[in-house]
Amino acid sequence: MDKTRTDTVAAPRRFPLREALLFLVLLAAVLGVYGVMGAAYSTRMLVEAACYAILALGLTIQWGYAGQFNAGVMGFVALGGFCAMFFSVPVNEAFWGSELPGELGRVLLYGVGAVILVVGACRLDRLGVPKKLRTVIAVLLAVVLYMVVISAFREVTDQIESRADFVGGLGLPAWVGWIFGGALAGGVGYFIGRICLGLRSDYLAIATIGIAEIIKAFLKNSDWLTRGTATVSPLPWPVPGPAEVGFTLARALYFSVTAVLIAVIFFLLHRAYHAPWGRMIRAIRDNEVSASAMGKNINRRRLEIFVLGCILMGIGGAVLGSFNSLFDPQGYLPLNHTFLVLVMVILGGPGNNLGTIFGAVAVYIIWLMSEPLALFLMELAVSFGEGAFGWDAPTNLDSRALQARVLVIGLLITLVLRFAPKGLLPEKVKHVD
Structure with a gap:
């Protein structure tokens, strides 16, 4: 074959x-x-x-x-x-040699905690809370926590700028x-x-x-x-x-x-x-x-x-x-x-x-x-215009x-x-x- x-x-x-x-x-x-x-x-x-x-x-x-x-x-x-x-x-020793790193870290932890709370509020419907009520609770909680955290954050950053200029590098x-x-x-x-x-x-x-x-x-x-x-x-x-x-x-x-x-x-x-x-x-x-x-x-x-x-x-x-x-x-x-x-x-x-x-x-x-x-x-x-036509x-x-x-x-x-x-x-x- x-x-x-x-x-x-x-x-x-x-x-x-x-x-x-x-x-x-x-x-x-x-x-x-x-x-x-x-x-x-x-x-x-x-x-x-x-x-x-x-x-x-x-x-x-x-x-x-x-x-x-x-x-x-x-x-x-x-x-x-x-x-x-x-x-x-x-x-920047002016920053790291003071209590400012601890204050900044504390505020950042507040921010992380606020995010966790808002995420948890977004899932309240799993516990039987109506979805509309869950949304209202999550929005109000997010606004309140944002105001609290951003206020504390601005206080710390103002102190950093006035006392150490900025955070500096590593x-x-x-x-x-x-x-x-x-x-x-x-x-x-x-x-x-x-x-x-x-x-x-x-x-x-x-x-x-x-x-x-x-x-x-x-x-x-x-x-x-x-x-x-x-x-x-x-x-x-x-x-x-x-x-x-x-x-x-x-x-x-x-x-x-x-x-x-x-x-x-x-x-x-x-x-x-x-x-x-x-x-x-x-x-x-x-x-x-x-x-x-x-x-x-x-x-x-x-x-x-x-x-x-x-x-x-x-x-x-x-x-x-x-x-x-x-x-x-x-x-x-x-x-x-x-x-x-x-x-x-x-x-x-x-x-x-x-x-x-x-x-x-x-x-x-x-x-x-x-x-x-x-x-x-x-x-x-x-140069050509100046010589040929007298341009300024x-x-x-x-x-x-x-x-x-x-x-x-x-x-x-x-x-x-x-x-x-x-x-x-x-x-x-x-x-x-």
């Missing part, structure tokens, strides 16, 4: 010509910045671009992997920056704050995800925008914890600082740390993307009904990917905060810490980790260099050049959405015949 034998021949791998050309162009741009702006400025640019690459990787796994549009990146970046400050700033290494920054952002992301992941598309975006603004407002107005608008500086680095080895070498050492961090994150995400877990996440993104019919827990997987993205945003925010050596709640802006990250992911390609890293570095170079380039062109035009030179060229950033980024995202809607390095989805 004849047997039919089918040989499967693997298709030869195509040389990634597109990727190689794009990264060569990016390398040429980086070298050009080094030649024009100098080593110290350019190295700082690369460090900040690497921090933004971590933020963009967090967004691309939410948006690219699972189709979750998180428009509140700024909030998780701020939480990471707070942890970088809180864990690395030296201990004096631990900077990398400890990075770890806790990711953990805090992930914890807040879990709480948000439990509530908001039932929303879709623009509704989820609106919810995350509001939550990000709430986080920023809390950090800005908690003078006892963050010094608010007074800022906290300097924040320690995990490597020798500029005062020890000079600006260029210190920034190069910091860049090596961020590069290793990105390499580890990229490796883990690459493994996860090509593992069964990654295929399941993409299946939920592409056809949620079919994935649910196959027995997949949709809500759990969506929550997992949202929390994972928030963890990376928290880590990126902590690394960026440490590098800036400053914690300023007012410095977290939707344009810089949400919209810019979104442009990076769009340019590189949602769902493509390598494309996201490319987009982060490319967009950040354009973002920084558009100001000096616009200033140069404006000065050239003014304007006095606010610097501020006008700064606004050119927004114009250039807007033009960039318009061109990308028109000619490469899936990004310059789109996600590669394998199809099996």
Whole structure:
């Protein structure tokens, strides 16, 4: 009896010509910045671009992997920056050497007890209490306990601000704050995800925008914890600082740390993307009904990917905060810490980790260099106008050049959405015949 034998021949791998050309162009741009702006400025640019690459990787796994549009990146970046400050700033003896920690702890325990009482009141219907009466009791109890706890809390925080300025830090290494920054952002992301992941598309975006603004407002107005608008500086680095080895070498050492961090994150995400877990996440993104019919827990997987993205945003925010050596709640802006990250992911390609890293570095170079380039062109035009037509030179060229950033980024995202809607390095989805 004849047997039919089918040989499967693997298709030869195509040389990634597109990727190689794009990264060569990016390398040429980086070298050009080094030649024009100098080593110290350019190295700082690369460090900040690497921090933004971590933020963009967090967004691309939410948006690219699972189709979750998180428009509140700024909030998780701020939480990471707070942890970088809180864990690395030296201990404030004026606070810890007094009775204030005990008073603060006592009030916080009151708050925990109040929450437990309210939760218990919400379950009185299990004891036979009518639901309407249960609701009234729970609301009244929540209002009364809130007034009592917030009054005691304000008394303690006023004493902290008047006697110790603020709580201070824990004096631990900077990398400890990075770890806790990711953990805090992930914890807040879990709480948000439990509530908001039932929303879709623009509704989820609106919810995350509001939550990000709430986080920023809390950090800005908690003078006892963050010094608010007074800022906290300097924040320690995990490597020798500029005062020890000079600006260029210190920034190069910091860049090596961020590069290793990105390499580890990229490796883990690459493994996860090509593992069964990654295929399941993409299946939920592409056809949620079919994935649910196959027995997949949709809500759990969506929550997992949202929390994972928030963890990376928290880590990126902590690394960026440490590098800036400053914690300023007012410095977290939707344009810089949400919209810019979104442009990076769009340019590189949602769902493509390598494309996201490319987009982060490319967009950040354009973002920084558009100001000096616009200033140069404006000065050239003014010089020509003065010589040829006798124009009066304007006095606010610097501020006008700064606004050119927004114009250039807007033009960039318009061109990308028109000619490469899936990004310059789109996600590669394998199809099996």
